Amino acid sequence: MREVDLLVSQSAGEDLGPRLARLGPVPVRLIDGLHALAPNAILAADASVCSTEQCARLATAGVEVVVLANHTSTDEQAAYMAAGAVAYVEMIVDETLLDVLNRLAG
Numbered sequence: 001m002r003e004v005d006l007l008v009s010q011s012a013g014e015d016l017g018p019r020l021a022r023l024g025p026v027p028v029r030l031i032d033g034l035h036a037l038a039p040n041a042i043l044a045a046d047a048s049v050c051s052t053e054q055c056a057r058l059a060t061a062g063v064e065v066v067v068l069a070n071h072t073s074t075d076e077q078a079a080y081m082a083a084g085a086v087a088y089v090e091m092i093v094d095e096t097l098l099d100v101l102n103r104l105a106g
Contacts, residue, residue: 002105003027005037008046008068012091016068019093026098026105037063042104044068046091047076052083059084064104068097 006017006028020028028044034054037043039062043050047069050058055065067080068091077088087100 001026002040002042003029004042004044004066004101004105005029005031006044007031007034007049008044008091009048012046012068016091016093020097020101026101028101034058037061039063042066042101044097044101046070047080052079055080055085056083066100066104 004020004026006020008016017028017030020026034050037058042064043058044066045055045068047067050065050067055067058065065085067085067088069076069088070091072088072090080088086104089097089100
């Protein structure tokens, strides 16, 4: 199973990372920036720290980007999906997020 790199704001990371690690079989690693992500990496990133432009560059480089939104927006979702994100989900640990990460980590 592939590891998921998690890039979120500091306050969200203090809560989200440990909760994901406890609830799902997917290994999660908190990272502090978008540097050094390998092709075929899985990145779950807070929309506030990964712009649509960054998402597009990462997707072009072969990174699978899951965008975590504080408040979902259809316009924002469309922009991220057009930029190459593989999923756009609300930033809460629930079955939707766990299903997406499990599917990608395989």
